[in-house]
Amino acid sequence: MVTAPKSNTLLFRNGRKNILWYAVFNAMGIVNLNFMNRWERLMAFRLLRAGSQSFSKNMMILAISAVALSVSVMIITVSSVKGFQNGIKSKVVKLHGDFIIDDAGNTESAEPRPFSNHLPTGKNLDEVLSSIKGVTAVQMINSKACIMKSENELDGVVANGMNSEEFLRSFKDFMVEIAAENTQDSISEIVTDSSNAGIKKTGKWIYISRLQAEKLKVKIGEWLTLVFFESDENYGAKPRPKRLQIKGIFETGIDFVDENSVYVANDLIAPFLPTGTKYTKIEIWTDPSQTLEVGKELAQSVIPAGYLRLNTSSQYHRQIYDWLSILNTNVWIIIILMAVVAVIAVITILLILIFEKISVIGLLQAMGGKIISIQKVFLWQGSFILLWGILLGDILGLGLVFVQNQFKIIELNQSIYFLKTVELQISWYAVILIDLGLLILAMVSGLLPIQWIKKMAPIRAIRYQ
Numbered sequence: 054m055v056t057a058p059k060s061n062t063l064l065f066r067n068g069r070k071n072i073l074w075y076a077v078f079n080a081m082g083i084v085n086l087n088f089m090n091r092w093e094r095l096m097a098f099r100l101l102r103a104g105s106q107s108f109s110k111n112m113m114i115l116a117i118s119a120v121a122l123s124v125s126v127m128i129i130t131v132s133s134v135k136g137f138q139n140g141i142k143s144k145v146v147k148l149h150g151d152f153i154i155d156d157a158g159n160t161e162s163a164e165p166r167p168f169s170n171h172l173p174t175g176k177n178l179d180e181v182l183s184s185i186k187g188v189t190a191v192q193m194i195n196s197k198a199c200i201m202k203s204e205n206e207l208d209g210v211v212a213n214g215m216n217s218e219e220f221l222r223s224f225k226d227f228m229v230e231i232a233a234e235n236t237q238d239s240i241s242e243i244v245t246d247s248s249n250a251g252i253k254k255t256g257k258w259i260y261i262s263r264l265q266a267e268k269l270k271v272k273i274g275e276w277l278t279l280v281f282f283e284s285d286e287n288y289g290a291k292p293r294p295k296r297l298q299i300k301g302i303f304e305t306g307i308d309f310v311d312e313n314s315v316y317v318a319n320d321l322i323a324p325f326l327p328t329g330t331k332y333t334k335i336e337i338w339t340d341p342s343q344t345l346e347v348g349k350e351l352a353q354s355v356i357p358a359g360y361l362r363l364n365t366s367s368q369y370h371r372q373i374y375d376w377l378s379i380l381n382t383n384v385w386i387i388i389i390l391m392a393v394v395a396v397i398a399v400i401t402i403l404l405i406l407i408f409e410k411i412s413v414i415g416l417l418q419a420m421g422g423k424i425i426s427i428q429k430v431f432l433w434q435g436s437f438i439l440l441w442g443i444l445l446g447d448i449l450g451l452g453l454v455f456v457q458n459q460f461k462i463i464e465l466n467q468s469i470y471f472l473k474t475v476e477l478q479i480s481w482y483a484v485i486l487i488d489l490g491l492l493i494l495a496m497v498s499g500l501l502p503i504q505w506i507k508k509m510a511p512i513r514a515i516r517y518q
Contacts, residue, residue, distance in 0.1 A: 093426055096417075097433030100410060112405050113438055119398035120442025120495075121449060123391040127487050128450030129477070130387045136478035138377045141471050145373060146366050148223055148305060150192065150336035151344055153369040154178075154355055157362040164198045164211075167330035168360060178355075182335065185350045187343030192219045195322035196333040200280040201261075201315060203269040210265070210315050212279055214322030220260060223336075224303050224316075229263055230273045231301040258318060259297040262311040263304040264468075273299050279317070281325050295321060306467035307373075392491055395442070399495045403435050403502040414506060415514025428503040435499040443488050454479055 101113075156166040170178050182191045195214035200207055221228075259277060261269075271277060276298050282290040297317060305311055326333075339347040348365070355361050367374040407414070417427050454477045457463060463475040 093429045094433060097430045097437070100406070100413065100430065101434055101437065109402075109405055109409050112402055116398040116402035116438050117442045117445065120395045120439060120491075121445035123395040123398075124443050124446025124487060124491065125450035125453070127388050127391050127491075128447065128479075128484055129453060130384055130391075131483045131487070132450075132454050132477040132479050133475060134380050134384050135480055135483075136476035137470075137472065138380065139478055140476040141373065141377060142366070144305065144307065144471065145370055146338075147226065148307070148310065149366065149369070150190075151339045151366055152337040152348065152351055153364045153366070154335040154337070154351075155333065155362055155364070155369075157360055159362070165196045165333040167195070167326045167333045169329055170331040172354075173359070178332075178335070181354050182337060182351075185347060185354070187340045187347040187350075188337060189340055190222065190338040192223065192336040192338075193319075193332050194334045194336065195319055195326060195331075197281055197322050197325050199282075201265070201269065202278045202280060203271045203275075206269045208265065208268055211313055212281075212322060213314055213316050214319040215316060216319055217258065220316050224260070224305075227303045227305045229302050229304050232273060232299075257297055258300040260301040260303060260316040261299060262314070263302050264311045265315065266299075266302050271299060273302055275299055279315075279321075283325055293325070297321075304467070306471045306473070308468075311468075388487070392494060395439075395491055396495050396498045398442075399435055399439055399499055400502050402438055403431055403499055404505075406434055407431055407502060407505060411509065411514050412516075414509055415511045415516075418509070418511040419515060424507055428506055431503050431506075432496070432499055436496060439492060439495050443492060447484065447488065451479065451484075 156168045159165055172178055172181065179191065179193060182188060192215060197212050197214075199210060199212050201210045202208075259279070261271075261277070266272065269277070276296055279295045279297060281293045281295065283293050285291050303311075323331075337347075337351070348363075351363050355363050414427055418424070457475060457477050461474040465472050465474060467473050
C-alpha cells in the first residue's frame with residue numbers, strides 16, 4: 054500500500070510552482086472535509102507535474118479554457134438580461150410611476166375615459182393620495198386624442214395635459230432639446246426655475262418626441278396645430294384647433310410614448326372633458342422601501358370607489374413586462390448549453406489523463422492500491438482543472454461586466470431595445486449558483502470516465518506502452 058511521506062520536503066523541492074500547486078490541493082482538501090486520503094492528493098499532484106511536458110498539458114490548458122469560457126458566458130448572460138430587464142423597468146417607472154390609477158372601464162385601444170376627483174367618502178382624490186405616507190410624487194394627467202399638424206404633415210396623437218414642472222420632473226433625463234428661454238445652464242434647473250411661470254399662464258407650449266419632430270419635419274421653437282374634436286348637440290364632432298409652440302423635444306426609446314404621446318398644459322385639455330370629470334390618469338411614485346405599504350393603502354382608499362382601477366407598473370404596461378419575462382427562457386438555454394460544454398471538456402480531459410497513465414494505474418493496482426483510491430486520484434485532477442476554469446471564468450466574466458458598465462462600449466438601437474447601451478447588472482447570488490452548480494454537475498459527470506479503471510487488468514496495464 055502506498056503511504057504519504059512523513060515530510061513535505063519532496064513536495065517543495067522544485068520551488069514555488071510546487072508550493073502553489075500543493076496549496077491549491079490542500080485548500081481543496083479542506084473544502085471537501087478531507088474526503089480524499091493524503092496519498093491520493095499527492096499522487097494526483099505528482100501525475101499532473103509529470104505530465105507537464107506531455108500531450109496532456111495542452112489538452113489540460115484547452116479544458117481549463119473551455120470551462121473558463123463557459124462560466125464567463127453564463128455570468129455575462131445573466132448580468133446582461135438582468136441589467137436589460139431592470140434598465141427598462143426603471144425607465145418605465147421613472148416615466149409613469151410605481152402605481153397608475155385610471156377609469157375601470159378603460160380598454161387598450163380606446164381613448165382613456167375621464168373620472169371625477171371626488172370619492173364616495175366625500176374626500177378629494179388628490180388630497181387622499183398626497184396624505185399617504187411613502188408617496189413621493191403624484192402626477193394628475195388629462196388626456197385627449199387629437200390630430201397634430203405642421204405645415205405639410207399631420208399625425209394622430211394623444212395629448213396629455215399637466216403642468217410644466219410635473220412634466221420636466223419625469224422627463225428631465227430624456228430631454229434632448231429644450232427652448233433656450235426656459236433653460237439656465239441645465240435641464241434640471243427648469244423644474245424650479247421661475248421662467249416656467251409664463252408658460253403655465255399662457256398654456257401655449259407643447260413637448261413632442263424626436264420621432265414626432267422628424268415625422269412632422271419641425272424644430273424646437275416652431276408652431277404646431279392640435280385639432281381636438283368636441284361633440285355638439287347633434288352628436289356631431291366640431292374641430293377645435295389650438296396653436297402651440299414647441300418648447301422641448303424628448304426621446305424615451307419607448308415606442309408607445311415616443312410615437313403616440315405629446316404633453317401640453319392642463320388647462321388646454323380641461324375644456325374638452327365631460328362636466329364633473331377632472332382626470333384621465335394619475336401616476337404615483339413611492340419610496341422604494343415603502344412601495345408595498347403604499348400599494349395596500351391605495352387599494353383601501355381607491356378601489357372602494359368602484360369606478361377606479363389601481364394598477365402596478367407591471368399591470369399597466371403588461372406587454373413590456375411580458376416581453377421581458379420571455380428573456381428568462383433564453384438565459385436558461387444559454388446556461389444549459391455552456392454547462393454541457395464545460396462537462397464535455399472535463400470528461401474529455403479525464404479520459405486523456407487516464408489513457409496517458411495506464412501503466413501507472415496498473416503499477417498502483419499491483420502495489421495493492423484500491424480501485425476507488427485510484428479513481429479518486431483522477432477525480433482530484435479533474436477538480437483541479439474545474440476549479441481553475443471556474444476561477445478564471447469568474448475573473449473574465451466579472452471583468453468584462455465592469456468594463457462595459459464603466460465605458461459603455463457596446464451600444465444599442467434605442468428604438469428597438471429601449472436602451473442606448475448594454476446595461477449589465479451583477480447578481481452575486483447567480484454567480485455563486487453558477488459556480489457551485491457547474492462544480493457539482495461536472496464532478497458528478499466525471500464519475501463516468503473513471504469507471505474505465507475498473508476494467509483494467511494490472512499485468513496488461515503495466516505492459517501498455
